[in-house]
Each structure stands twice: as structure tokens, then as C-alpha cells.
Amino acid sequence: MDTAPELRPGDDGFEGFQMRLAEDCVEYMLFVIRDKTDSQFPSLETVKKAADQKLEELAKDYIWQREPFKLETKVQKGLGLPYLQGTTRYGDNVEDEWLIVYLLRELSKSFPSLWVRVADSDGEFLLIEAAKVTPKWLSPENDTNRVWIHDGKLLIIPLSNNISSPLSLQDAIETIKSSPASLIHSTFIEAESFYRLEKYPAQIRSSLHHSRATIPRKLAYILHARPKAIAPATEAFYLRDPRALKPLLSPAPTPPLVFPPTDLVTISVRFTRVLYAQLKSQHFARPPAAWRGLLDTAEVEVATTASTTTTTTTTAGPAKSTAEERLAQLEMGVKVTTGFELLARAAHESASRVAREVALLLEDLAEDGGDAALPGDEEIRGWEGVAREDDDSWMDIDYRDFEKELGGGKGTAGFGDAGTQADLQKIVSRFEAFLNDDKAGIDGIDVDEMDRDDDSDEDDDEDVWEDDDEDEDKEVGFNEEQFAKMMREMMGLPSEDGGREKGKQKAVLEEVEKESDEGGDEDEDGDEKFREIMAQMESELKSLGALDLDPKSKGLSSIKEKGEGPEAGPASQKEDGDEESGDDAVDIDYNLAKNLLESFKSQAGMAGPAGNLLGLMGMTLPRDEEDSGDDQK
Known part of the structure; x- marks a missing residue:
């Protein structure tokens, strides 16, 4: 069978080398394809301005985890028309990705000629959300460039002449131009794919979290001027490098601290829930030396208060005393300030625009007279939401409530917000449906001819599939x-x-x-050699x-x-x-026992292979406390 020649750079139809997106990236493309019903044919610049305006309306105060939504004009040879393209790294916050999908869907409702394609490192992730209702002919092997958002709807390009093969971007554009009516619109697939968008735009505000922190006055000024700088600062602390942190731990750091703890104020810092959880969950065992005296004093105050007063208990648990609140605010302030210290030292080399803006603010502050230009206490008290403190009970998950949610229990308060409970119940229902589907294959769909090995002959394939059919109902157990x-x-x-x-x-x-001997003379020589x-x-x-x-x-x-x-x-x-005497003899391999004990000792009391193996055999060894003490000496 004749195959098409391989396209190379410079050839018509060459789409460039297909690079795989990073694991935490989402890519989006916006094409303006003229529609006969659209009397006003918008330009790419008009669409870009409308996208920026829509973003300002929906997510003015939103804090992006790593990179914001952005669009650039692109021209690709072979497509025949320019388009808008953008790539956003969302890091650990997948809500950034779904905010972009929501923004693009709303934007598509404003322009009848706008066609949007969005994908990430997993491919067509909108179809992954709708895997249960996706037709059998649509698979990860052929779904590339087939999923589009148009006029707020999810449309799918069908197979051409029943040929199941990957679709190039150029062919997808030609199909939309020539026969847009041929695209498939399934309300079931659309409902599943856009399920997470139902909580928008309210989700944009509910994803933010405000918490009070005690920080230097200079940092309070920076955060007030650039509140979105909390994202790169949190990442700098969360992913801190021990070598970069080492200068801060010295009693006399070189160069000096950018934000020394000398003039402290307590303000409310705006986070996303992901950013707040990243800071709150971090155990900062060795804070910078300049902060240790303050932390020690706060801890002594908490201990003294606890010994002289009785904390009141509410339905949510014991209430924090004033001393405990001050300690919690100081601990949060240490983490935030340390993150900004790390950020400021490498701000000029950072790829983050917000980080570079922080460096410029610090330079301007130094030129304007330093601390004399900082806001006073009266001005800080006038800032909007300066004393706001949100409840962080959403971080606490009771395993008993979790099990009730998994079991579909009703009549309980549950955990988290209503959206979290709905998402969990949906995941459980999908998983149960998959387990109860007797026709489901390894990938959760029926196995068809496309999944067979093309290199094997037909007879071998028939034997393999017959064996699978015979064994598919056998139970798998663990003894x-x-x-x-x-x-x-x-x-x-x-x-x-x-x-x-x-x-x-x-x-x-x-x-x-015995069975080998009964196999016949034709395999006797081979069996004899094998034996x-x-x-x-x-x-x-x-x-x-x-x-x-x-x-x-x-x-x-x-x-x-x-x-x-x-x-x-x-x-x-x-x-x-x-x-x-076999009963009294001790069966021990000295080298094996020595290696096993050394492996267990190297675990230092933590979980490891040696401890796990011994545990499976019902043996538990004590920690080597004597040696650990000698090591400390």
C-alpha cells in the first residue's frame, strides 16, 4: 500500500514538530472562520480585546497559580489563516485550566464566527470528562483536533469515510470551512464535558481565601500594590532550594534581608485556596534566624496563657485564644516573608512578570527615601479588607464524613462545600458504573479491532482473544x-x-x-533439551x-x-x-540476616522495604535507639 511521503520543514502542510505539552500546561487556539450568517466579520484584534475585557469582568481579582491567560497572534504555514494562540501553566491549581475553558466558552457566544480548540498534556481532556458517554469510534488515537467549542457548544468532527486516523489541524480547519453542519453536537457529551463549568462564575470568588499574617511594613506595601505577587512568592517558598535558603538562616545574612522583621504589621493577605493550603501545610522547622526570637516569645506566651486560662469549646472545636491567634499569624507571616525574600533575590531573572514588577517596586521605594515612603498605621487601617479572616475549616476532612460521602450517606453535614461533595459523589458513581460494566475493557471501553497487535497474524489474534474471553470472568484473589x-x-x-x-x-x-511425556514424539527432542x-x-x-x-x-x-x-x-x-537435631538447630544465613538488619536500620524508623517484608511475615523489630543516640553524640 502506498504511503504519503513524510512532510519536512518548508513543505506545504507541515505543521511543525509535534512537541508534547508540559504536564501542567493548557493550550488554546482561537480561529475566526467566516460564517454566511455573520454580517460583521470580526478581526483577531477585536476578539483579543473582547477576551481581555471578559477576563477583566470575570477574574479581576483572581490570582493565577503560575501564568495568566494570554493570547498572541500566530501564523502557521499551510493553514491559510492567522489565529490566536496561548499556553498557560496552571501548576497545582487545576481550577486555572477550567477558568480558561469557561472564559473561552463565554467568549465564543459573542462571536458566531469564532471556533475554539483547547487541550492539555492529556490531549482532549474535555472528552476525558465525558468518557462514559463518548461514542466507541472516538478514542485517544483519533480524537486530536476533533473537539471544538463554537457558540457555547461542544462540537465534534466525525470520521471521514469511516477512516479512523488522527486528524491534522489543517484538515480540521478545512472541514469546518466546507461543511460545518457535519459536526456532531451531543447534549450528553456536552453536559459531561462542561460539568465543572456549572459552578462558574461563582467559583472564581469562592476559590479565594483571606488570612491575616504578621509581616514587615515594607512587605505589606508590596502586597497592597501587587497582591498577585503572592503566587510566585508562595511557589518560591513551597519549592525552596536549601542552597538559596541557607543565607537567610545565618544570624548576619549576606546580603542583608530585604524584609527584616523590625517593623511588623498585621494585615489580611489574599490567597487562592491552593496557595493557602501550600503555605499552611508546610512545616517550617528552621525559620530564618532573625525570626526565631519572635517565634519563641510567641510560643512562651501561648504556653503561659494555656496554663492560666481555659479555652472555650464550640461545635467546631476548641476556640483559639488571642495568644494562639497571634502565633498563627506570626507563623504565616514568617512563611510569606521568607517566600518574598527568596523571590526578591532572583526577581530580575524570573520569568514571572509579577516577580519583575516586585523588583521595580523595591527599586522605586529605595529611590523615594526607603522606609519614610511606607504607609503609616492609619493608612493601613483604611485599606479594604485589611482585617478579613476567612474560615479555613474546608481544609479539615473527617474520615468518617468522607466514608459516609463515599457510601452515599445522606442527612449528614458532610465535609467541604457543596461543590466538593457533588464532585466526590460524581466520581464515586462513575467508578461504580465502571466496575459494574461487564463489557468494559482495560481502558474503560469495549476493546475493538483497533487495539489488536497489527504485527501478529490472524490465527494468533483469534487464539489470544478466545483465551481472554474464557478467562475474563475468573476472580482474582490475594492469599x-x-x-x-x-x-x-x-x-x-x-x-x-x-x-x-x-x-x-x-x-x-x-x-x-508426565504431561510433557504425553505431548507426542514431535516435541520430545525439544523437551529433552529443555529438561x-x-x-x-x-x-x-x-x-x-x-x-x-x-x-x-x-x-x-x-x-x-x-x-x-x-x-x-x-x-x-x-x-x-x-x-x-533439626528441632534445636537455628536456621540463619548470617549474611542475609546482617543485610536485612542493616536495611532495616537505614530506614531510621520510617517505612521501607525491609520493615514491610518483616511485617508481612508477622515480625516487628524495635528501633535501634542506642545506635541513634550514639550517632547524635
Whole structure:
């Protein structure tokens, strides 16, 4: 069969080298394709201005995790028309991605000639949301460039002449130009794909969180002027490099601190919930030396207050005292300030526009007289929302409420907000539907001919699929006793019923040999060679002691005879009667035991392979407290 020649740079139709998007990136393309019903044909610049205006209306105070929504004009050879394109890194906050989808869908309602395509590193993630109702012919192998947003609707380009192959961007544009009516609009797919957009635009405001923090006055000025700078500062702290943090830990850091803790004020800082959770959940064991005295004083005040007063208890738990609130605000302030210290030291080299703006503000502040230009207490008290403190109980999840939600329990307060509970129930319902679907394959859809191996012949394929059909209903179980027994044998330890197991293994081997002998003369030569090879391997492994599972291991005794063990010498020699006593003998491979103990010790009390293996076999070793104490000395 003739194949089309490979396109190279400069050829018509070449779309460039297909680069995979980063894991936390979303890409969006906006095409203006003339529609006969559209009397006013908008330009790309008109669409771009409308997008910026819509963004200002919907998300003026929104804080982007890494990069904001942005559009640039692109020209790609072979497409025949320019378009708007943008890429946004959303980091750990997937809400940034869905805000962009919502913005693009609303924008498409304003221009009948606008066609929008959006995808991320997973591909057509809108179809992933609607995987349960997606038609069988649409798969990750052929869905590229087929999903479009137009006039607020989700449209899909169908297969051309039933040919299931990836669709190029150029072919997709030509299809939209020539026959837009051929695109498929399914209300079921659209409802599932846009399910997360139902909570917008209210989600934009509910995703923000305000928390009071005690910070230097200079930093309060920076945050008031550039509140979105909290995102790169939080990331600088959350992903802090020990080498970059080391100068801050010194009593006399060089260069000096940009935000020394000398003139502190308490203000409300605006975060997104993701940013707040990243800071709140971080355990900052070694704060900068300049802050340690303040933290120690606050902790002493909390301890003194706790010993002299009784905290009141509410339905949500014990209420914080004033001293505890001051300590919490100071701890948050230390984290925020440390993040800005790290940000300011590398702001000029940062790819973040907001970070560079912080550097310019600091330069302007130094030129205007430094601390003399900072706002006073009266001015700070006049700032909007300066004392706002939001409840952060959304971070607390009771596992009992979580289990009730998973079980579909009603009549309980649940956890989180209504949107979180709805999302969880939807995930559970989808998972249960998948488990109850007897026709579901590995990928959650019916396996068709496209998933078969093209390199194998038809006869082999038929045999494989017949075997799968016969085995698909078999139950898969886990036998803990058999697993523990297998691990004992792998580690060279005696089996609890070694004799009986040997008898079973021998019977199985005899049965296998019997079946091999009955296979016919045509495979006799091959079987004989196979048995010879296996016999040679078995002999070599036995000579090395790898297959010696009897409770007569010579590992320790051989060491003692050579004078290497602690009891080497005449006292280590045994009488014949003692050697034959299998019940009293201790079956230990000295090297194995030594390596196992050293592996367990290297875990330092944490979870690890040695501890897990011993736990599966019912053995628990104590921590080596004596050695740990010696190490500390």
C-alpha cells in the first residue's frame, strides 16, 4: 500500500514538530472562520480585546497559580489563516485550566464566527470528562483536533469515510470551512464535558481565601500594590532550594534581608485556596534566624496563657485564644516573608512578570527615601479588607464524613462545600458504573479491532482473544498466607511446613513431566533439551546454596569454622548428635540476616522495604535507639 511521503520543514502542510505539552500546561487556539450568517466579520484584534475585557469582568481579582491567560497572534504555514494562540501553566491549581475553558466558552457566544480548540498534556481532556458517554469510534488515537467549542457548544468532527486516523489541524480547519453542519453536537457529551463549568462564575470568588499574617511594613506595601505577587512568592517558598535558603538562616545574612522583621504589621493577605493550603501545610522547622526570637516569645506566651486560662469549646472545636491567634499569624507571616525574600533575590531573572514588577517596586521605594515612603498605621487601617479572616475549616476532612460521602450517606453535614461533595459523589458513581460494566475493557471501553497487535497474524489474534474471553470472568484473589510463605522462601528462611511443601512441589514437577511425556514424539527432542538446561541451572543454583531451603543452612556454621564469627574456635564445634537435631538447630544465613538488619536500620524508623517484608511475615523489630543516640553524640 502506498504511503504519503513524510512532510519536512518548508513543505506545504507541515505543521511543525509535534512537541508534547508540559504536564501542567493548557493550550488554546482561537480561529475566526467566516460564517454566511455573520454580517460583521470580526478581526483577531477585536476578539483579543473582547477576551481581555471578559477576563477583566470575570477574574479581576483572581490570582493565577503560575501564568495568566494570554493570547498572541500566530501564523502557521499551510493553514491559510492567522489565529490566536496561548499556553498557560496552571501548576497545582487545576481550577486555572477550567477558568480558561469557561472564559473561552463565554467568549465564543459573542462571536458566531469564532471556533475554539483547547487541550492539555492529556490531549482532549474535555472528552476525558465525558468518557462514559463518548461514542466507541472516538478514542485517544483519533480524537486530536476533533473537539471544538463554537457558540457555547461542544462540537465534534466525525470520521471521514469511516477512516479512523488522527486528524491534522489543517484538515480540521478545512472541514469546518466546507461543511460545518457535519459536526456532531451531543447534549450528553456536552453536559459531561462542561460539568465543572456549572459552578462558574461563582467559583472564581469562592476559590479565594483571606488570612491575616504578621509581616514587615515594607512587605505589606508590596502586597497592597501587587497582591498577585503572592503566587510566585508562595511557589518560591513551597519549592525552596536549601542552597538559596541557607543565607537567610545565618544570624548576619549576606546580603542583608530585604524584609527584616523590625517593623511588623498585621494585615489580611489574599490567597487562592491552593496557595493557602501550600503555605499552611508546610512545616517550617528552621525559620530564618532573625525570626526565631519572635517565634519563641510567641510560643512562651501561648504556653503561659494555656496554663492560666481555659479555652472555650464550640461545635467546631476548641476556640483559639488571642495568644494562639497571634502565633498563627506570626507563623504565616514568617512563611510569606521568607517566600518574598527568596523571590526578591532572583526577581530580575524570573520569568514571572509579577516577580519583575516586585523588583521595580523595591527599586522605586529605595529611590523615594526607603522606609519614610511606607504607609503609616492609619493608612493601613483604611485599606479594604485589611482585617478579613476567612474560615479555613474546608481544609479539615473527617474520615468518617468522607466514608459516609463515599457510601452515599445522606442527612449528614458532610465535609467541604457543596461543590466538593457533588464532585466526590460524581466520581464515586462513575467508578461504580465502571466496575459494574461487564463489557468494559482495560481502558474503560469495549476493546475493538483497533487495539489488536497489527504485527501478529490472524490465527494468533483469534487464539489470544478466545483465551481472554474464557478467562475474563475468573476472580482474582490475594492469599496472604501463600504470599508470606513465598517471601520466606525467597529470603532463604525455613518454610513453616517445609516437608509438606516439598512433597507438593515434587508432585507438581512429576505431573508436569508426565504431561510433557504425553505431548507426542514431535516435541520430545525439544523437551529433552529443555529438561537438560533446567537440570544444569538447578545444579548450579544448588551449588551456590540458592535453592537450599532445608533447615540445615551452613551459612553461620561455615563462618564459625573459619574463625570469623564471635564464637569461633573449639567451642563452636558440635557433636554428631547435635548436628542431626533439626528441632534445636537455628536456621540463619548470617549474611542475609546482617543485610536485612542493616536495611532495616537505614530506614531510621520510617517505612521501607525491609520493615514491610518483616511485617508481612508477622515480625516487628524495635528501633535501634542506642545506635541513634550514639550517632547524635
